[in-house]
Amino acid sequence: MKKAVVLLSGGLDSTTCMSVAYKAGYELYPLSFDYGQRHQRELDAAKAVAQYYKVKEHRIIKIDSVGGSALTDSAIQVPDYAEDGEIPVTYVPARNILFLSYALGYGEVIGAEAIFIGISSVDYSGYPDCRPEFLQAFQKVVDVGTKAGVSGQTIAIKAPLMYLSKAETIQLAVENDAPLHSTTSCYRGGEKACGTCDSCALRLKGFAEAGIKDPISYKEMD
Amino acid sequence: MKKAVVLLSGGLDSTTCMSVAYKAGYELYPLSFDYGQRHQRELDAAKAVAQYYKVKEHRIIKIDSVGGSALTDSAIQVPDYAEDGEIPVTYVPARNILFLSYALGYGEVIGAEAIFIGISSVDYSGYPDCRPEFLQAFQKVVDVGTKAGVSGQTIAIKAPLMYLSKAETIQLAVENDAPLHSTTSCYRGGEKACGTCDSCALRLKGFAEAGIKDPISYKEMD
Numbered sequence: 001m002k003k004a005v006v007l008l009s010g011g012l013d014s015t016t017c018m019s020v021a022y023k024a025g026y027e028l029y030p031l032s033f034d035y036g037q038r039h040q041r042e043l044d045a046a047k048a049v050a051q052y053y054k055v056k057e058h059r060i061i062k063i064d065s066v067g068g069s070a071l072t073d074s075a076i077q078v079p080d081y082a083e084d085g086e087i088p089v090t091y092v093p094a095r096n097i098l099f100l101s102y103a104l105g106y107g108e109v110i111g112a113e114a115i116f117i118g119i120s121s122v123d124y125s126g127y128p129d130c131r132p133e134f135l136q137a138f139q140k141v142v143d144v145g146t147k148a149g150v151s152g153q154t155i156a157i158k159a160p161l162m163y164l165s166k167a168e169t170i171q172l173a174v175e176n177d178a179p180l181h182s183t184t185s186c187y188r189g190g191e192k193a194c195g196t197c198d199s200c201a202l203r204l205k206g207f208a209e210a211g212i213k214d215p216i217s218y219k220e221m222d
Numbered sequence: 223m224k225k226a227v228v229l230l231s232g233g234l235d236s237t238t239c240m241s242v243a244y245k246a247g248y249e250l251y252p253l254s255f256d257y258g259q260r261h262q263r264e265l266d267a268a269k270a271v272a273q274y275y276k277v278k279e280h281r282i283i284k285i286d287s288v289g290g291s292a293l294t295d296s297a298i299q300v301p302d303y304a305e306d307g308e309i310p311v312t313y314v315p316a317r318n319i320l321f322l323s324y325a326l327g328y329g330e331v332i333g334a335e336a337i338f339i340g341i342s343s344v345d346y347s348g349y350p351d352c353r354p355e356f357l358q359a360f361q362k363v364v365d366v367g368t369k370a371g372v373s374g375q376t377i378a379i380k381a382p383l384m385y386l387s388k389a390e391t392i393q394l395a396v397e398n399d400a401p402l403h404s405t406t407s408c409y410r411g412g413e414k415a416c417g418t419c420d421s422c423a424l425r426l427k428g429f430a431e432a433g434i435k436d437p438i439s440y441k442e443m444d
Contacts, residue, residue, distance in 0.1 A: 063285065093330035094323050097367060101320040108315035134367035141363055145319060145356035 001027045004114040004158075005103045008032050008058075010045030012203060013118030013161055015183045016169050018053055019176035020160045021116045028055050029110060031103055034062045035095075041189050048182035061102055096129035100138055100157065107155045108148050120161040120169065135159050166206025174212060181215040192219045223249045226336040226380075227325045230254050230280075232267030234425060235340030235383055237405045238391050240275055241398035242382045243338045250277050251332060253325055256284045257317075263411050270404035283324055318351035322360055322379065329377045330370050342383040342391065357381050388428025396434060403437040414441045 004026035008014045021028055030053075032046040043060065050058040096119065103115045119130040128134060139157050143149040161169050173180055185203045186193035193200050195218040207214040226248035230236045243250055252275075254268040265282065272280040318341065325337045341352040350356060361379050365371040383391050395402055407425045408415035415422050417440040429436040 094327035094368060097363060098320070098323040098327060101316050101323045105316035105320060128369060128372045129367040131366070134363065137359065137362040137366050140359040141319060141356065144353070144359050145351040146316060147350060150350045 001025075002114075003027045003029055003107075003110055003112040004116055005107045005110070005112050006030045006116040007099050007103055007118065008046045008049060009118075010042045010047075010049060010183060011118070011185045011199075012166075012173065012180065012183050012206075013120065013169060014046075015049050015118075015178050015180065016173040016176070017116040017118040017160060018049060019173055019178035021114070021158075022053055023176055026114065028053055029106070029112065030055055030058050031099075031106055032058065032060045033099060033102070034060055041184050041186075045182055045184040049179055052179040052182060059106065063098070063102075094129075096127075096134070097138070104142060104146060104155065108146060112155055113153075114156045114158050116158050116160065118161050119159050120164060120166075122163060122165045132162060135162065165209070166202050167209035170206050170210040170212055174210075183216065190219065192217045194219055223247075224336075225249045225251060225329075225332055225334040226338055227329045227332070227334050228252045228338040229321050229325055229340065230268045230271060231340075232264045232269075232271060232405060233340070233407045233421075234388075234395065234402065234405050234428075235342065235391060236268075237271050237340075237400050237402065238395040238398070239338040239340040239382060240271060241395060241400035243336070243380075244275055245398055248336065250275055251328070251334065252277055252280050253321075253328055254280065254282045255321060255324070256282055263406050263408075267404055267406040271401055274401040274404065281328065285320070285324075316351075318349075318356070319360070326364060326368060326377065330368060334377055335375075336378045336380050338380050338382065340383050341381050342386055342388075344385060344387045354384060357384065387431070388424050389431035392428050392432040392434055396432075405438065412441065414439045416441055 002025065004021045006014065006018050006021050006028055008018060008030035009032065018028060018030065030046065030050045032043060034043060046060075047058065096117065100115065100117065103117075106112075107115055119135070121131045135157060142157065143154050146155070148155050164172065170180075184193065185199045187197040187199045188194040193216060195201075195204060200218070204214065224247065226243045228236065228240050228243050228250055230240060230252035231254065240250060240252065252268065252272045254265060256265060268282075269280065318339065322337065322339065325339075328334075329337055341357070343353045357379060364379065365376050368377070370377050386394065392402075406415065407421045409419040409421045410416040415438060417426060422440070426436065
């Protein structure tokens with residue numbers, strides 16, 4: 001059975017990726033990171049999603065944060081959503097590069113054929129490492145810089161959500177019976193999602209556009 | 223003062239890189255990894271080299287190993303040197319990719335202009351991630367996938383040893399007064415270097431060709 005490493009944060013996008021890889025017939029090897037997030041809620045969601053798919057192994061790798069981001073550094077406030085074209089303070093330096101590097105090492109060890117990552121260039125937050133140019137560049141690194149790559153059996157980096165809007169991602173997840181009720185997206189990580197940070201705002205807009213009710217709870221907004 | 227992150231293992235090559243970056247006028251930010259090496263000797267050497275250059279900060283990042291290599295997995299024996307063109311079992315999956323990713327995140331946080339890595343395509347052990355193609359591919363990832371890259375002030379990945387033989391590296395190190403007496407290269411990590419593993423064999427051959435005496439001690443060989 002062909003194997004895939006799936007980068008699983010416990011959010012909407014990575015959970016949809018799990019459903020896509022599952023449908024494509026891969027044996028799933030989800031990989032999550034404990035990187036000094038402000039809350040454990042994300043990892044709990046990732047575990048719930050991994051259980052839903054009855055995976056053989058769910059690796060959680062602890063990584064030292066290098067700081068400099070609102071998502072990892074508690075001295076920086078998470079801002080509300082702003083459509084200003086700037087790279088926001090929630091940008092974590094080299095995060096996807098780091099995550100993909102770990103996935104690659106793990107993928108080489110288990111003999112994976114693919115790595116799934118839930119990045120999208122459509123409804124994204126302005127992060128440079130969510131664009132097709134980035135994905136192509138990273139694939140080249142795999143092709144020339146790994147044992148798998150140079151031996152002609154490269155590991156394919158797959159980003160099935162790259163050209164989907166958030167609404168389309170949600171539709172795909174529902175079609176694939178992805179466990180959206182177990183996911184979390186909020187950057188603030190309270191008991192209930194805040195509904196106002198970048199990530200909540202994009203999620204809520206997506207559900208509204210898809211005409212689907214979000215199965216998770218939000219803080220009541222006054 | 224311009225800043226550089228230097229990947230510092232405590233070996234000959236990375237220590238030579240420190241000397242090159244120092245001579246080029248960079249403020250040095252060495253970065254080392256505790257990644258389940260078989261021995262602490264490497265990290266002790268890295269610390270000694272960092273002290274020699276009186277650096278402001280020497281970060282040591284602990285990383286979970288993903289296994290599958292003789293250098294990190296104690297169930298696999300470190301073999302003697304063999305010139306057979308195969309990728310050896312000492313290959314650590316995606317190691318340089320992972321190290322560069324951390325250096326990149328750190329470099330973005332401190333505002334570095336460069337990252338130095340001591341890879342060489344001349345006297346290397348057959349690792350795909352030591353070749354110019356790999357370096358170029360990774361530079362492209364930086365250029366398109368990071369905040370620094372897309373804002374036009376990319377971080378340059380520098381590999382000053384890329385086209386140097388081990389003998390030339392040693393000559394360069396001596397010219398630059400690099401602290402070679404503090405370095406360690408042995409994969410087996412005993413109290414004294416074994417003199418027979420890949421890494422020791424390349425080092426000894428390099429010193430012999432350079433006509434310079436290696437300042438470190440080796441096990442007496444019967």
